[in-house]
Every structure is written in structure tokens, then in C-alpha cells.
Amino acid sequence: MKEVAGKCLCGEVTFRVCGAPVELHACHCSMCRQQNGGSAFIGLHTAEGVKLKKTDGLTWYQASEHGDRGFCKTCGATLFWRMQGEEKDFSVSVGTLAETQGLKLTSHIFTDEAPHYYTLPDDAPHKTGAQVLNEFIESQKHV
Numbered sequence: 001m002k003e004v005a006g007k008c009l010c011g012e013v014t015f016r017v018c019g020a021p022v023e024l025h026a027c028h029c030s031m032c033r034q035q036n037g038g039s040a041f042i043g044l045h046t047a048e049g050v051k052l053k054k055t056d057g058l059t060w061y062q063a064s065e066h067g068d069r070g071f072c073k074t075c076g077a078t079l080f081w082r083m084q085g086e087e088k089d090f091s092v093s094v095g096t097l098a099e100t101q102g103l104k105l106t107s108h109i110f111t112d113e114a115p116h117y118y119t120l121p122d123d124a125p126h127k128t129g130a131q132v133l134n135e136f137i138e139s140q141k142h143v
């Protein structure tokens, strides 16, 4: 996968995801579920990130001290999660992409916040919020 087109439901936000897939997380944290109306956020990270094309509808919401959530202000589509200030290395809502062949979930994250109303499948490793944060801190030490 070199570049794949993505867009929101109404088309006021269009973009391309670039480079090889790196990770595909299903995040079960309470904020993702609140934004998505009850389901996990399934986010794709690629090696070269996102090139924004049309941004008429794109709005960033600062949901926490670390992260911003990008959505379309017209149709309400969940689009991106990014570390604050990040310009292209976004986690992209996989349901916005025109092609998903070959993609497979790499982990379920924030499993300790998963709700009682669905059961987590065992199709990928489970990581708690604390494990995700520790891995992130470790990865920053090696940069």
C-alpha cells in the first residue's frame, strides 16, 4: 500500500494515507467510545502519515492534554487522532479509506477501559492503557 484515498461521509474532508501500514489499533478507551457513539476507534498508522487534500469540514477538538481528535463538522465523521501539534503522523479512522485489503488489526488497546456491552475478540494482542503508555515512553527514549 503506497497511497490510499480517504474521505469523510460527505466529502468535505479528503486526504491520502501514505507509506506502508505500521499499526492498526482498536482503541476501547472511554473517550474513543464517547466520540464514536459506543464503539472502538480503529486507527491506522502508516510510515509516511497523511496528506490532507480538502479540509473544508476538518475540525480539531483538543480532547486531552496530549491528543487532538479530527472530525468533519458537516457530517460528523470521526477521522483522525494525533498527538498535539503533529502535522501528518495521524492515526486514521480505518473506515474512511477506499482500500483496506491486506490490513489486519495489530492490537486492542486500552482494554482495561473496554465496556461490558461487548466482548473483545482474540484476533490481536490486548494491551491496557498503562501498557500502551509505557511502550510510548520507551519508544521516545530510543528516538
Ligand SMILES: [Zn+2]
Pocket (backbone or CB within 6 Å): 008, 009, 010, 011, 012, 013, 057, 072, 073, 074, 075, 076, 077
Ligand atoms: Zn464530512
Ligand SMILES: [Zn+2]
Pocket (backbone or CB within 6 Å): 027, 028, 029, 030, 031, 032, 033, 041, 110
Ligand atoms: Zn481511545
